[in-house]
Amino acid sequence: MKRICAVGAGFSGAVIARELAERGVPVLVVDERSHIAGNCHTERDADTGIMVHRYGPHIFHTADERVWSYVNRFTEMMPYTNRVKATVGGKVYSLPINLHTINQFFGKSMSPSEAQAFIEAQARTDIQDPQSFEEQGLRFVGDALYKAFFDGYTRKQWGVEPSKLPASILKRLPLRFNYDDNYFNHPYQGMPRDGYTAIVGKILDHEKIEVRLSCAFEDLDEEFEHVFYSGPLDRYFKYDLGRLRYRTLDFEEIRASGDFQGTAVMNYPDPGVPFTRISEHKHFAPWEAQSFEKTIAFREYSRACEPGDTPYYPIRLLDDKVLLEAYEDRAAQEKGVTFVGRLGTYQYLDMDVTIGRALDVMESFLS
Ligand code: FAD
Ligand code: UDP
Numbered sequence: 097m098k099r100i101c102a103v104g105a106g107f108s109g110a111v112i113a114r115e116l117a118e119r120g121v122p123v124l125v126v127d128e129r130s131h132i133a134g135n136c137h138t139e140r141d142a143d144t145g146i147m148v149h150r151y152g153p154h155i156f157h158t159a160d161e162r163v164w165s166y167v168n169r170f171t172e173m174m175p176y177t178n179r180v181k182a183t184v185g186g187k188v189y190s191l192p193i194n195l196h197t198i199n200q201f202f203g204k205s206m207s208p209s210e211a212q213a214f215i216e217a218q219a220r221t222d223i224q225d226p227q228s229f230e231e232q233g234l235r236f237v238g239d240a241l242y243k244a245f246f247d248g249y250t251r252k253q254w255g256v257e258p259s260k261l262p263a264s265i266l267k268r269l270p271l272r273f274n275y276d277d278n279y280f281n282h283p284y285q286g287m288p289r290d291g292y293t294a295i296v297g298k299i300l301d302h303e304k305i306e307v308r309l310s311c312a313f314e315d316l317d318e319e320f321e322h323v324f325y326s327g328p329l330d331r332y333f334k335y336d337l338g339r340l341r342y343r344t345l346d347f348e349e350i351r352a353s354g355d356f357q358g359t360a361v362m363n364y365p366d367p368g369v370p371f372t373r374i375s376e377h378k379h380f381a382p383w384e385a386q387s388f389e390k391t392i393a394f395r396e397y398s399r400a401c402e403p404g405d406t407p408y409y410p411i412r413l414l415d416d417k418v419l420l421e422a423y424e425d426r427a428a429q430e431k432g433v434t435f436v437g438r439l440g441t442y443q444y445l446d447m448d449v450t451i452g453r454a455l456d457v458m459e460s461f462l463s
């Protein structure tokens with residue numbers, strides 16, 4: 097019997113391989129990187145022992161009980177609540193925008209209902225059905241908060257006018273009229289005790305699964321029963337219709353002793369600051385952070401993804417969507433291949449959605 101191939105050893109490829117292996121189907125998982133776990137890869141820094149998120153900070157959060165119990169089969173999830181801060185105009189504020197942010201920003205001490213009325217008076221209620229990021233921001237919090245917290249950050253992050261971006265990007269963020277500063281609304285949130293690479297390693301640890309690293313799918317000369325492809329959709333077709341656009345990230349490493357910024361994530365929305373945020377990785381593991389004398393942090397710079405760069409964020413503007421549809425038509429005609437994951441479907445997918453989608457794909461494939 098021919099094997100099935102899962103291209104990419106991130107969450108998509110690993111979950112798919114496991115679902116097949118548990119039903120006795122042999123799978124080859126191939127990844128061109130020298131490690132598993134894709135963009136969620138974590139490893140202990142050789143000098144300090146701190147668990148470093150190599151491709152940017154990852155916090156697990158979900159409302160999907162099925163996905164939460166799935167990951168808990170393979171790791172111990174430690175309690176973790178993402179509390180993000182932002183430095184704006186030389187002052188430090190709390191995110192997502194909550195009662196503390198509003199009172200501090202406007203120099204007031206309003207109650208929840210007073211703050212809600214105050215923000216409603218500032219919000220651009222003439223924008224009935226916000227389509228763009230800018231309209232959503234102005235409708236959501238009004239001009240002053242929008243300019244301070246969203247406009248500059250978004251221009252740096254996405255490299256385009258916020259009026260050209262979809263409103264959905266901002267809809268990810270809550271607005272609260274109480275002092276709850278949890279960045280996410282989901283009921284389940286946590287950090288894997290031993291990092292994400294350990295989870296993916298356990299998912300892949302099955303006698304029916306062979307993992308081959310530092311090997312591109314294009315270099316294989318084996319025939320497969322079926323291929324699940326979590327690499328970039330346009331790359332599969334050799335970019336022959338053009339390239340789907342992404343943003344990539346550059347990380348500038350900071351090494352220091354003690355505590356660098358006192359928290360895991362500090363955003364920098366000011367347009368004059370070239371980076372978007374600094375993440376200090378020992379704070380993602382509060383249960384062990386005190387045991388490290390040294391610290392590692394990363395300044396994050398966003399720019400257009402060129403050939404050879406790591407694709408991080410799909411841009412999905414109008415032109416990209418037209419090209420995407422053309423590739424999707426090709427993909428639908430491609431026999432024996434299913435395109436999955438963040439790159440294979442050219443969608444911004446969090447880890448929980450990635451895992452949920454992989455489980456769904458397997459449910460329909462296996463039935
Ligand atoms: P990937 O992890 O990208 O894996 C794809 C793999 O395929 C890669 O390892 C690649 O090397 C390999 N590959 C591609 N093409 C080929 C080929 N032709 N041959 C061989 N190998 C190939 N999600 C959250 O839930 N919480 C967060 O806090 C969070 N933070 C994030 C921060 C950043 C900066 C980014 C970019 C993403 C973040 N995410 C977060 C999303 C998370 O990274 C994704 O949900 C997840 O990585 C998707 O998994 P995947 O397996 O689909 O893709
Ligand atoms: N955003 C912003 N200011 C911030 C944080 C986020 O303008 O301080 C915008 C930005 O456009 C970003 C989007 O909100 O892309 C979603 O934010 P999130 O923190 O979810 O981004 P991610 O962690 O996925 O990079």
